[in-house]
Amino acid sequence: MKNDIVFDTFKTVDLKSLSKCPLIVAYNKPIDYADKVILRLWDNINATKYICFAENEEKICNYVPENMIFFKKDEHDDNCIIGTFI
Numbered sequence: 097m098k099n100d101i102v103f104d105t106f107k108t109v110d111l112k113s114l115s116k117c118p119l120i121v122a123y124n125k126p127i128d129y130a131d132k133v134i135l136r137l138w139d140n141i142n143a144t145k146y147i148c149f150a151e152n153e154e155k156i157c158n159y160v161p162e163n164m165i166f167f168k169k170d171e172h173d174d175n176c177i178i179g180t181f182i
Contacts (some may be wrong), residue, residue, distance in 0.1 A: 103148045105159045106135060114146055115139035121165065122156045122178035133178075135159055153178055 103109055111118035117140040124133050133153055137146040150156045156178065157166065164181040 100147050103146065106137065107146055107148075107159065107161050111161070112138065115144060120160055120181040122150070122153075122171050122181070123176045124153055124178050126174075126176045137151075138174075 097174070098166075106120060111120075115137055119138040119140070120135050121138055121143075122135050123129070125131065126134065131152040132154065135148050135150060135156060137144045148159050150159050160181045162167075166179055167182050168179045169177040
């Protein structure tokens with residue numbers, strides 16, 4: 097999206113300053129970035145404008161703080177979702 101703010105990684109970002117309840121959702125080729133693997137910061141149930149690009153699905157953990165836990169997508173999630181870091 098045109099208004100997104102892109103970080104190289106979320107590991108060095110103070111997520112609590114950008115979100116009261118930070119979640120990071122990983123996507124493989126979402127509609128707005130159809131040729132990319134991206135991670136988007138969410139504030140609880142609301143998507144934010146903060147993203148970063150990952151090299152590929154296998155390396156998404158390299159862009160997220162180590163204290164966050166990864167949950168694979170649910171069967172009801174959109175097909176482009178890889179999972180969520182909490």
